[in-house]
Amino acid sequence: MDEQELKNLIRTVLRAAIDEEGAVAGGPTGGLAGPAADNSATAGCPAGLDVCGPPGLGLADPADKAGYLALQQATTARIGVGRAGPRLPVKAWLRFRADHAAAMDAVFTDVSADVIKSCGLFEVSSAAPDKASFLMDPALGRSLGDETAAALKKHCKAGAQVQIVVSDGLSSTAVENNIPDLLPALRQGLERHGLTCGTPIFVKFGRVRVMDEVTAALGGDVTVILIGERPGLVTNASLSCYMTYKGRPGMPESGRTVLSNIYDEGTPPAEAGAYIADIAAKMVSEKASGLDLKL
Numbered sequence: 001m002d003e004q005e006l007k008n009l010i011r012t013v014l015r016a017a018i019d020e021e022g023a024v025a026g027g028p029t030g031g032l033a034g035p036a037a038d039n040s041a042t043a044g045c046p047a048g049l050d051v052c053g054p055p056g057l058g059l060a061d062p063a064d065k066a067g068y069l070a071l072q073q074a075t076t077a078r079i080g081v082g083r084a085g086p087r088l089p090v091k092a093w094l095r096f097r098a099d100h101a102a103a104m105d106a107v108f109t110d111v112s113a114d115v116i117k118s119c120g121l122f123e124v125s126s127a128a129p130d131k132a133s134f135l136m137d138p139a140l141g142r143s144l145g146d147e148t149a150a151a152l153k154k155h156c157k158a159g160a161q162v163q164i165v166v167s168d169g170l171s172s173t174a175v176e177n178n179i180p181d182l183l184p185a186l187r188q189g190l191e192r193h194g195l196t197c198g199t200p201i202f203v204k205f206g207r208v209r210v211m212d213e214v215t216a217a218l219g220g221d222v223t224v225i226l227i228g229e230r231p232g233l234v235t236n237a238s239l240s241c242y243m244t245y246k247g248r249p250g251m252p253e254s255g256r257t258v259l260s261n262i263y264d265e266g267t268p269p270a271e272a273g274a275y276i277a278d279i280a281a282k283m284v285s286e287k288a289s290g291l292d293l294k295l
Contacts (some may be wrong), residue, residue, distance in 0.1 A: 058082040058091075058092060059080050059082050076234045076235075076265075078096075078233075099234075099236075102173075102231070102236045103231035103232060103236045105173070105236070106172060106174070106228070106231040106236035106237070107230075109172050110172055111176060111202070112172075115175065115176050115179065115180065116202050118180065119166070119180060119200070121200050121201060121202035122152075122155060122199050123201075123204065124152065124201065124203055125205055126141045126142070126143060126203055126204065127144060127145050128141050128205035130205075142208075143210065143213055144203075149213070149217045152201070152217045155199070156199035156201065157198045158218045158220070159198075159218070159220055160198035160218075160220045160221075161196045161220060161221045161280075162190055162196070162197050162198065162221065162223075162280050163214060163215065163220045163222070163223045164197065164226070166179055166183075166225070166227075167202070167203040167207075167210065167226070167227045168204060168205065169206060169227035169230075170231065171228030171236055171237065171239075172228060173228070173237045174229060174236070174237050174238055174239040175226075175239070177237040177264075177269075178226075178269040179226065179269075181269040182226065182239070182262065182269035182270065182272055182273040182276075184273070185270040185272075185273025186224075186273035186274070186276050186277050188274075189273060189274045189276070189277025190281075195277075195281060201214060206225075206227065208242050208256075209249075211223045211225040211242060211247060212249045212250070221283070221284055222280045222283045223244050223247050224242075224276060225241070225242050225243075226239055226240075227240055227242070229261075235263060238260070238261055238263045238266060239262040239263060240258065240259070241260075241272065242256045242257070243257040243279060244289050245283045245284075246287075247289075253290075254290050254291045255290035255292070256289065256290050257279060257283070257290055257293055257295075259279075282295070
């Protein structure tokens with residue numbers, strides 16, 4: 001279920017619940033069931049209970065309304081949501097449940113086969129046999145089986161200056177939303193720097209350290225892994241990039257260079273792709289990564 005389908009489901013449930021409440025009460029629902037404008041992003045949400053759009057005014061009469069609204073504009077955090085007795089208001093609670101459901105979907109769904117194919121990625125899997133094993137035993141996602149390593153050596157270009165790896169990690173949504181724009185920008189940037197690029201690989205059920213296993217199988221100078229970040233209640237679509245120079249299994253984390261928060265409201269994916277290419281070129285030039293690389 002993608003984000004739009006989730007929003008449509010929420011709207012349907014809300015409208016049914018409010019219509020039922022009005023029927024039980026034998027009258028109108030206090031204006032909460034009025035339709036939104038058809039041309040808005042929140043069309044179909046009951047008025048006053050829009051969990052799909054901006055937060056709006058959570059406090060009925062804030063002491064500093066202008067400051068309160070300015071603070072809401074400056075952060076995606078849940079601030080000033082108000083209360084209904086000892087509890088959250090219905091709107092704030094439903095927004096929380098919707099964001100939590102989207103985060104769960106990002107973790108438990110797989111990256112679309114169409115996205116993998118359209119991006120030209122050679123697909124393999126980590127040592128994790130399924131999603132449950134991957135989530136319960138992180139070590140499985142950090143390694144490749146012998147057959148997978150052999151398949152990489154057989155089908156993928158070895159010894160390139162830059163090896164690109166994409167992995168679902170903990171958010172399939174992050175991969176689907178960002179890789180189609182990021183990957184072309186990254187490859188164009190590498191070409192501009194005159195760097196050779198290996199066969200782009202997709203590792204299903206992968207953790208960050210699986211990049212070291214790919215490096216061990218294919219060699220090369222710089223390995224880049226683009227992996228879905230653990231989703232939160234602010235976004236389920238954030239991607240991270242980890243980079244190593246001459247990586248190897250068991251290398252310290254201090255040897256990795258990291259770029260995180262790659263998504264539309266963080267670092268846009270196309271911009272991130274160009275920046276990653278610049279970092280890769282500097283790694284090759286200075287033969288260093290992580291704390292040894294001065295950016």
